[in-house]
Amino acid sequence: MQLPALFLGIALAALPSLLVAAEPARPNILFIIADDLGYGDLSCTGQKKFTTPNIDRIATGGMRMTVHYSGSSVCAPSRCVLMTGHHPGHGAIRENAQASPKGEGQVPVPAGALTLPLTLKKLGYTTGAFGKWGLGAPATTGEPLQQGIDRFYGYNCQAAAHNYYPTHLWDNDKHIEIGNPGFPAHQKLPDGADAASPATYAAFNGKNYAPDLIGEQARKFLQTQAAQKDKPFFLFYPTTVPHLALQVPEDSLKEFAGKYPETPYTGGRGYLPHATPRAAYAAMITRLDREIGKLLDILHEQKLDESTIVVFTSDNGPLYDELGGTDADFFASAGSFRGRKGSLYEGGVRVPCLVRWTGHIAPGTTSDRMTGFEDWLPTLLELAGAKDQTSAGRDGASFAPTLLGQKQPERPFLYRETPGYTGQQSVRSGQWKAVRQNLNPPKKAANPKPPTLELFDLAADPGETKDLAPSNPEELARLSAIMKAEHTPSTRWPISVLDGAAAK
Numbered sequence: 001m002q003l004p005a006l007f008l009g010i011a012l013a014a015l016p017s018l019l020v021a022a023e024p025a026r027p028n029i030l031f032i033i034a035d036d037l038g039y040g041d042l043s044c045t046g047q048k049k050f051t052t053p054n055i056d057r058i059a060t061g062g063m064r065m066t067v068h069y070s071g072s073s074v075c076a077p078s079r080c081v082l083m084t085g086h087h088p089g090h091g092a093i094r095e096n097a098q099a100s101p102k103g104e105g106q107v108p109v110p111a112g113a114l115t116l117p118l119t120l121k122k123l124g125y126t127t128g129a130f131g132k133w134g135l136g137a138p139a140t141t142g143e144p145l146q147q148g149i150d151r152f153y154g155y156n157c158q159a160a161a162h163n164y165y166p167t168h169l170w171d172n173d174k175h176i177e178i179g180n181p182g183f184p185a186h187q188k189l190p191d192g193a194d195a196a197s198p199a200t201y202a203a204f205n206g207k208n209y210a211p212d213l214i215g216e217q218a219r220k221f222l223q224t225q226a227a228q229k230d231k232p233f234f235l236f237y238p239t240t241v242p243h244l245a246l247q248v249p250e251d252s253l254k255e256f257a258g259k260y261p262e263t264p265y266t267g268g269r270g271y272l273p274h275a276t277p278r279a280a281y282a283a284m285i286t287r288l289d290r291e292i293g294k295l296l297d298i299l300h301e302q303k304l305d306e307s308t309i310v311v312f313t314s315d316n317g318p319l320y321d322e323l324g325g326t327d328a329d330f331f332a333s334a335g336s337f338r339g340r341k342g343s344l345y346e347g348g349v350r351v352p353c354l355v356r357w358t359g360h361i362a363p364g365t366t367s368d369r370m371t372g373f374e375d376w377l378p379t380l381l382e383l384a385g386a387k388d389q390t391s392a393g394r395d396g397a398s399f400a401p402t403l404l405g406q407k408q409p410e411r412p413f414l415y416r417e418t419p420g421y422t423g424q425q426s427v428r429s430g431q432w433k434a435v436r437q438n439l440n441p442p443k444k445a446a447n448p449k450p451p452t453l454e455l456f457d458l459a460a461d462p463g464e465t466k467d468l469a470p471s472n473p474e475e476l477a478r479l480s481a482i483m484k485a486e487h488t489p490s491t492r493w494p495i496s497v498l499d500g501a502a503a504k
């Protein structure tokens with residue numbers, strides 16, 4: 001009679017540990033963010049002049065979010081929105097700005113600001129970032145190792161990332177030389193140079209292509225973490241591709257030799273010259289696609305597909321054609337949308353977004369629910385079983401239910417602002433979108449343009465071609481009130497028309 005009681009006691013004593021073991025493991029996260037890649041730059045979103053089969057695998061195996069907005073229309077504030085859950089009207093970083101005129105790195109986020117990696121680390125994740133940082137110069141509160149990142153390899157500085165053959169990169173907090181000669185990433189062909197000769201452009205290449213080195217380190221991190229299946233990882237992969245300058249190794253460029261009509265770019269519109277700029281752009285994205293394919297292959301080989309959330313998106317829209325030799329019109333990089341990088345029209349902020357979590361997100365699906373970068377913080381934490389870890393006061397709203405196939409109410413509105421590009425605000429609510437411009441004219445402008453306020457019906461006019469403000473005063477007033485309420489004045493990032501004396 002004593003024996004069963006003894007067994008019962010042992011079983012009861014073991015119950016707490018059995019319950020802990022039964023808790024679902026937190027999913028791994030592979031978050032890939034391209035740089036200046038437009039809505040139409042993937043074959044799964046309409047690109048016809050080159051293909052992205054590996055990135056398309058994410059869409060085929062998961063969900064394509066068709067109405068997804070980057071955090072801003074330029075790099076640093078967009079990444080700040082992603083990592084903090086605050087829209088740019090409340091953000092610590094609202095525009096690109098160097099930490100010092102001659103120094104390396106951007107204005108740093110404050111200590112403890114990047115809630116996404118810091119919270120994931122607190123939840124037991126091993127965190128790694130590989131690519132372009134841009135949220136704080138070395139030895140500041142904003143450097144990766146101070147913001148929840150365990151392992152970093154890549155460019156600390158956005159300006160240094162204009163050259164794909166830099167003299168150095170950062171390995172955690174160590175400056176490392178990578179064997180390339182030093183040359184500026186902004187120059188023209190010398191006077192008298194033969195623009196038709198490939199030899200003329202040899203000076204704009206180096207020995208070691210930074211994206212290859214960064215990709216190698218990301219794969220090493222992934223392989224190491226894959227061997228530790230009892231601990232989740234967050235692999236943040238903010239690639240520099242396809243941001244200018246146009247640079248790519250010859251083996252990739254050869255794939256597109258003679259494929260497009262070309263006019264050599266001699267450097268007159270910034271960045272570096274290139275003999276075949278269209279081929280270079282396609283080759284850069286194609287090479288990135290292969291790097292992403294290598295990461296996806298590791299997940300599959302290590303049987304991690306069902307335990308890893310994979311996200312692919314971009315930090316803003318493509319460049320205007322007058323910059324750096326790019327040809328966004330030729331490639332339809334912004335799809336059918338108006339505007340480019342720097343603009344709050346759709347082409348500047350509406351970006352591709354693909355999400356895969358095998359066995360959880362239905363394959364080959366799409367969602368037209370409006371989402372934005374600030375939503376990733378609560379979404380990923382909810383998917384990780386830590387919904388309660390989203391701190392109060394965030395602007396993001398979780399769309400985890402949408403990803404998991406459940407119905408969800410529409411987002412009430414999505415707000416954007418930037419003090420750059422003469423100062424802009426936008427708000428989208430349902431089918432309506434309002435855009436204000438010329439809110440921060442250059443201080444020395446002799447005849448600054450007056451502020452403008454436009455209203456578009458995106459359901460009927462996704463290209464924002466017809467301003468409906470004059471005929472819809474009530475809708476315009478409603479969206480204008482949201483703009484006023486969502487902007488918090490900032491002495492560091494002033495918008496003169498909105499902030500008045502505080503901006504001077």
